[in-house]
Amino acid sequence: MSDLTTAPVTVPAVSADLHASVQQFYAHHMQMLDDGRVESWAQGFTEDGVFAADGHPHPATGREQIVAGASRTVAQLAEQGISRRHWLGMIAITPGDGVVRARSYAIVYQITAADGASIRSSTTCEDVLVPDGRGSWLIRHRYVRQDVPA
Amino acid sequence: MSDLTTAPVTVPAVSADLHASVQQFYAHHMQMLDDGRVESWAQGFTEDGVFAADGHPHPATGREQIVAGASRTVAQLAEQGISRRHWLGMIAITPGDGVVRARSYAIVYQITAADGASIRSSTTCEDVLVPDGRGSWLIRHRYVRQDVPA
């Protein structure tokens, strides 16, 4: 329940540039997904990127699988009359050796005719980000875990 | 459903200063509104600013109309015993020619005696921001769209 150690806790230093570019990447990236622009969204992963989730039996590996999975979801939601809005928050950044780790909360809101806007799920999202060579980021590995009761 | 193009997607570069000043502007601005300080809040628009929403028949044009509209809403909410909290998130910034475009998600939470805190609506907010001459921003044009079922 509580730490055994009381060693000083160090919040990893991030430069203002790193912070801004990560936030900007996520904002544009999530809006692409919620707008149904799945091919643009998939380009936010590396060519060999991995999207894993504890709710999915197999991770999607590579952009092709990532596009295929997201396209199926977008088609299903459209059939069911559901829009989604993915919010990332409390983005805790840990710079590493050539990569950046970002652990965030992600809440998925959904909008339907019957219920209006409501919370669909609360998840924790762990990303490994690498530079895209143009000042922004690509996701090399994403793991999304459903938040569960304690 | 999906893009026809697979041309590289470029996330617009933002400087750390721009990112920080836009976030700081929105944080203070939204808190003014939710605190009922509508005249201070209206000063976050240009003198000839426009506030348009797909839920309103006519846009409010100029600070005077913007104050009048917000004051009516604040008075109605007070009568009904409703407090609101406007959250902006996933703020996607696109710097332009002397202006900055910001497309954000906005969720309005409301607090009532009967229901406690709940989600009132999920919207998408498109702003055109111009420098206020003192290091922050003014909204020249805002368009708020209700998020609707797919």
Place this chain on the structure above:
Amino acid sequence: MSDLTTAPVTVPAVSADLHASVQQFYAHHMQMLDDGRVESWAQGFTEDGVFAADGHPHPATGREQIVAGASRTVAQLAEQGISRRHWLGMIAITPGDGVVRARSYAIVYQITAADGASIRSSTTCEDVLVPDGRGSWLIRHRYVRQDVPA
């Protein structure tokens, strides 16, 4: 209901470094709490830090009391099968004389087997932050107010 003054409203200037370091502090700090790492979390307060809330009869004063209070809450939630996710948003920063004031919205989401993810409460969080000497921040005083009907 509305301001009597129409004097120009100035949004306090924040440097990009300050903005980034405050956001990064809060992200890591809240994740420690929600992960049940209460001793690490308590180290995010000064040794003599104060955690006050209008829902609590007495403020917790000093890290020892802060740890004790948070540990009790974490144990109760575990018994009840409740997980929580604390989101801070609309973080309005006002730099002062050697300290930084941050007034934020805080929504607590909770996850239970019966209800999934839902909103537990909407609050306003007023912090006085001081430098931790290692590029990040410590909370010297926190006051959390439940948002109430108008």
